[in-house]
Amino acid sequence: MKVVTLCLLVAAVAGGAEGVLAPPERQYKILLLLPMSFRSHRTIFMSLAEALAERGHKVVMLTNHPKSSSHPNIDEVTHGLEYINDENINMFNDRKQGYKIMRESIVRLARDLYDVPVVKELYLRRKDFDLIVVSSLFNEMAYPFVYEIPFIAFLAREVNRRETVVLGNVLNLAYVCSFGHLCTVPMSAWQRFLNVVSHIHEFYYGQILVLLPKLQKEISAHFPDLPPLLDLERNMSMMFVNTHFSVGMPVPLLPSQVEVGAIHCRPANPLSQELESWITGAGSPGVIYFSLGSFTKFTNIPVQYRDVFVQAFRRLPQRVIWKYDGDLEDVPDNVMIRKWLPQQDILGEIIQFYVMTGGN
Numbered sequence: 001m002k003v004v005t006l007c008l009l010v011a012a013v014a015g016g017a018e019g020v021l022a023p024p025e026r027q028y029k030i031l032l033l034l035p036m037s038f039r040s041h042r043t044i045f046m047s048l049a050e051a052l053a054e055r056g057h058k059v060v061m062l063t064n065h066p067k068s069s070s071h072p073n074i075d076e077v078t079h080g081l082e083y084i085n086d087e088n089i090n091m092f093n094d095r096k097q098g099y100k101i102m103r104e105s106i107v108r109l110a111r112d113l114y115d116v117p118v119v120k121e122l123y124l125r126r127k128d129f130d131l132i133v134v135s136s137l138f139n140e141m142a143y144p145f146v147y148e149i150p151f152i153a154f155l156a157r158e159v160n161r162r163e164t165v166v167l168g169n170v171l172n173l174a175y176v177c178s179f180g181h182l183c184t185v186p187m188s189a190w191q192r193f194l195n196v197v198s199h200i201h202e203f204y205y206g207q208i209l210v211l212l213p214k215l216q217k218e219i220s221a222h223f224p225d226l227p228p229l230l231d232l233e234r235n236m237s238m239m240f241v242n243t244h245f246s247v248g249m250p251v252p253l254l255p256s257q258v259e260v261g262a263i264h265c266r267p268a269n270p271l272s273q274e275l276e277s278w279i280t281g282a283g284s285p286g287v288i289y290f291s292l293g294s295f296t297k298f299t300n301i302p303v304q305y306r307d308v309f310v311q312a313f314r315r316l317p318q319r320v321i322w323k324y325d326g327d328l329e330d331v332p333d334n335v336m337i338r339k340w341l342p343q344q345d346i347l348g349e350i351i352q353f354y355v356m357t358g359g360n
């Protein structure tokens with residue numbers, strides 16, 4: 001939701017304003033590592049890859065997704081270990097179970113990744129790269145790549161305390177929300193208490209005590225002489241964070257922690273005739289765009305919860321465009337469902353039609 005607001009803001013305020021950079025001094029080779037990434041995280045990395053490629057640098061991306069860019073300067077390496085892909089992890093079974101499955105898949109990935117021939121080959125030529133950018137959190141199995149090479153950590157989400165401590169920025173849990181825990185700004189005393197408990201539980205129990213030792217064991221089996229993963233992580237030169245202070249929670253950051261939120265936003269492209277007329281035909285009640293992102297699968301949600309959405313949408317005077325990853329019987333007349341939607345173009349169209357023209 002925050003990202004959506006941010007895109008709206010960028011589209012509305014920034015328009016097409018772009019700074020002009022001096023040409024790069026030379027062509028660099030940059031390796032982007034996101035062996036465990038959701039589709040939306042890949043989209044964010046792709047905007048970085050494309051901007052670098054556009055400026056003449058050579059980019060190689062290691063991901064768990066099929067190739068999606070045709071840029072000649074971008075080479076996508078897919079490791080093909082399918083169990084890590086979002087469609088194979090159901091976070092709706094039970095939240096705790098979902099995280100457990102995710103952790104287990106990550107440990108499996110640490111075990112299998114370096115046995116994949118294309119990954120092995122990439123690992124052996126890693127010293128050819130001038131810079132590595134690693135997707136942060138749950139990609140610790142990629143740290144053997146960064147040994148003795150300058151690297152940047154890219155947080156596809158908001159900052160969290162464990163990772164920012166690495167750069168010496170110890171966030172105060174009294175006013176910075178821990179990952180996976182919803183807070184309002186400012187937090188109530190009760191939320192602060194829960195924030196501390198959930199932080200201790202998630203990071204010290206979930207990660208430091210459970211996940212990291214397992215990852216370390218798998219990685220040490222492949223690379224017995226390598227420093228520990230957390231020591232490799234500590235050598236990061238910089239951190240990119242996918243948030244922006246204008247719409248996010250206020251967080252004190254160091255000069256080496258750069259907010260790059262909305263990096264993936266671009267001017268809207270024209271919509272298909274069908275979407276265009278659905279939006280403009282909604283009249284004065286307007287249109288609601290509804291998506292839970294790429295990781296949350298509606299097909300995984302228990303039917304009774306899904307039906308609550310259907311019934312609520314049915315009662316609305318607005319038209320609803322719903323990113324829904326399956327087939328649904330009995331779709332209300334005011335609801336359009338699609339498996340994947342051009343979100344930025346839709347938001348652009350909605351702004352154009354309702355904000356700029358007053359929607360008539």
Ligand SMILES: *[C@@H]1O[C@H](CO)[C@@H](O)[C@H](O)[C@H]1NC(C)=O
Nearest residue numbers: 146147148149150151235237
């Ligand atoms: C730490 O990073 C620097 C450059 O950023 C690099 O020269 C050095 O080899 C790295 N050390 C380790 C242990 O990776």
